[in-house]
Amino acid sequence: MTETTWSISELAHEFSITPRTIRFYEDQGIVSPSRIGRTRVYHPRDRTRLRLALRGKRLGLQISEIVSLINMYDGPKDTIAQLERYLALLAQHRDLLTRQRQDIDLTLTEIAEQASACEKLLAAKRKSA
Amino acid sequence: MTETTWSISELAHEFSITPRTIRFYEDQGIVSPSRIGRTRVYHPRDRTRLRLALRGKRLGLQISEIVSLINMYDGPKDTIAQLERYLALLAQHRDLLTRQRQDIDLTLTEIAEQASACEKLLAAKRKSA
DNA sequence: ACTATACTTGACGTTAACGTAAACTGCGGA
């Protein structure tokens, strides 16, 4: 059976981070586990938010940015103002990610060029040996 | 005429960073300006390395990683061992960047979904008002 | 000669994102 709650160490192991990190993320408002006594119990929502947060980290976002993004992501969208602010934030991040993708593509082509140049050099050197 | 050397503040302004950052990068070995008296003079090579470094930063690389990359990038490629290590490093970074691109694409599609959902909601709300 | 401006070195301060150690609680097993 697929369990529907997790302990802190289960999540830590799954995402290859430490319990300390998860508790830190709780302070920052990324996860908000319920408790049995003092012990933290994590629900699917926490797991999703954790996954999103770690993806944000891999993209170089700061925790504070991640928090505001995630919070709007599954926050309330009742008023027109809220929706508009959310849309603006989305657009802003879309632009940033687009630029980042351009950087990546640039770097990838450069890497490819360097690599093929290296291969050639290597082949020549191995032949002459 | 396009100048071929730059002062520290010229570079700082061009790349929207502070002189302090550039001096720090000098300590880290990213740039190595020549001097007139005590004053730093930056050459095209420094500018290129600075540009590469900042691109690395935007991609979330640590300075130490950037340094080793750049140094190998225009470092010596004489021996077979050097070439092989360089190739390995290139492959490693290519993999990392590829994964990062996947993250970005994932996030971009999610953003698009959220945005269109928001647009619909907004349209509905504006109609009802 | 005086001043403003840009540059220098050196040193300490700061923030983010955790690491790490200490001391405690609660629980299942021998």
Next chain:
DNA sequence: TCCGCAGTTTACGTTAACGTCAAGTATAGT
């Protein structure tokens, strides 16, 4: 009952990447 383990809180430590003075130098303009 005692052990060992997983979890908890509190609090101080650490690293990276600069920021922010302070105090001095060099030069160009008035």
